[in-house]
Amino acid sequence: MSTGKPPVIQIRRVTKSYGHGDAVVHALRGPDGPDGTPHGVDLDVAEGDYVAVMGSSGSGKSTLMNILGCLDVPTAGRYLLDGTDVGHLDEGQLALVRNRKIGFVFQSFNLVPRTTALAQVELPLAYAGVRAAERRRRAMAALTLVGLADRAGHKPNQLSGGQQQRVAVARALVTAPAMLLADEPTGNLDSRSTEEVLGLIDGLNARGRTVVMITHEDEVARHAKRVVRLVDGAIVSDVRQTPVDAPPPALAAEVVA
Ligand SMILES: Nc1ncnc2c1ncn2[C@@H]1O[C@H](COP(=O)(O)OP(=O)(O)OP(=O)(O)O)[C@@H](O)[C@H]1O
Numbered sequence: 001m002s003t004g005k006p007p008v009i010q011i012r013r014v015t016k017s018y019g020h021g022d023a024v025v026h027a028l029r030g031p032d033g034p035d036g037t038p039h040g041v042d043l044d045v046a047e048g049d050y051v052a053v054m055g056s057s058g059s060g061k062s063t064l065m066n067i068l069g070c071l072d073v074p075t076a077g078r079y080l081l082d083g084t085d086v087g088h089l090d091e092g093q094l095a096l097v098r099n100r101k102i103g104f105v106f107q108s109f110n111l112v113p114r115t116t117a118l119a120q121v122e123l124p125l126a127y128a129g130v131r132a133a134e135r136r137r138r139a140m141a142a143l144t145l146v147g148l149a150d151r152a153g154h155k156p157n158q159l160s161g162g163q164q165q166r167v168a169v170a171r172a173l174v175t176a177p178a179m180l181l182a183d184e185p186t187g188n189l190d191s192r193s194t195e196e197v198l199g200l201i202d203g204l205n206a207r208g209r210t211v212v213m214i215t216h217e218d219e220v221a222r223h224a225k226r227v228v229r230l231v232d233g234a235i236v237s238d239v240r241q242t243p244v245d246a247p248p249p250a251l252a253a254e255v256v257a
């Protein structure tokens with residue numbers, strides 16, 4: 001790895017199954033092992049990488065993301081996050097890891113209804129025990145970064161879709177997490193809002209954040225440094241578009257232009 005550091009994400013032989021017996025679904029299974037049983041998924045992600053996860057509906061993208069984000073645990077296999085085996089952590093410790101290390105952006109925004117943009121962005125800081133004045137200062141800084149300082153007092157129903165998604169990005173980055181996980185962050189957006197949100201994510205990666213982003217769209221995947229494709233719960237291709245330590249492709253293109 002060019003950074004010389006161990007990968008921030010290491011998953012080894014991870015499987016995830018739902019249900020039992022005839023009704024079992026192997027949402028993540030990896031390639032078949034020599035005896036025909038699932039080998040599980042192996043994946044390393046270096047610090048500073050920008051990975052797009054693609055695959056058709058039901059291929060296991062969200063399942064993988066939920067495991068990476070410590071929102072769900074594998075049926076089998078190991079997940080080392082920053083060198084820590086998260087399989088050994090209890091619920092409280094997992095919640096702490098989520099709060100400290102990971103920012104999430106969900107397809108459906110997941111904003112709290114009837115709550116101002118500023119209060120939404122303050123929430124993860126409240127969970128982290130940050131005091132009110134500092135919370136407000138950092139939440140305003142995050143909203144400023146996403147270009148929404150002038151909408152701080154607006155509730156979700158008073159914001160456009162793109163603005164709501166930018167509030168969700170601000171909420172994901174307000175704790176300064178090392179890793180940003182985004183499940184179709186532009187799935188509900190028009191092309192202009194898509195560009196805005198991708199520009200933000202590109203900028204976060206350029207400043208060193210590791211990004212893993214699910215998408216269905218080739219245009220969105222072009223922003224990533226690496227594209228991983230899933231079919232039926234297994235990684236079938238893993239293509240590097242740009243080196244980990246280079247700027248993300250869209251920003252590099254701007255510099256040239
Ligand atoms: N809680 C659950 N119980 C049973 N099966 C599940 C559960 N969650 C997911 N699955 C199944 O696991 C498989 C993978 O689902 P997953 O949500 O990871 O797909 P996805 O690639 O994110 O698809 P999409 O693009 O539609 O979001 C699917 O076949 C789905 O039906």
Ligand SMILES: [Mg+2]
Nearest residue numbers: 061062063183
């Ligand atoms: Mg999904």
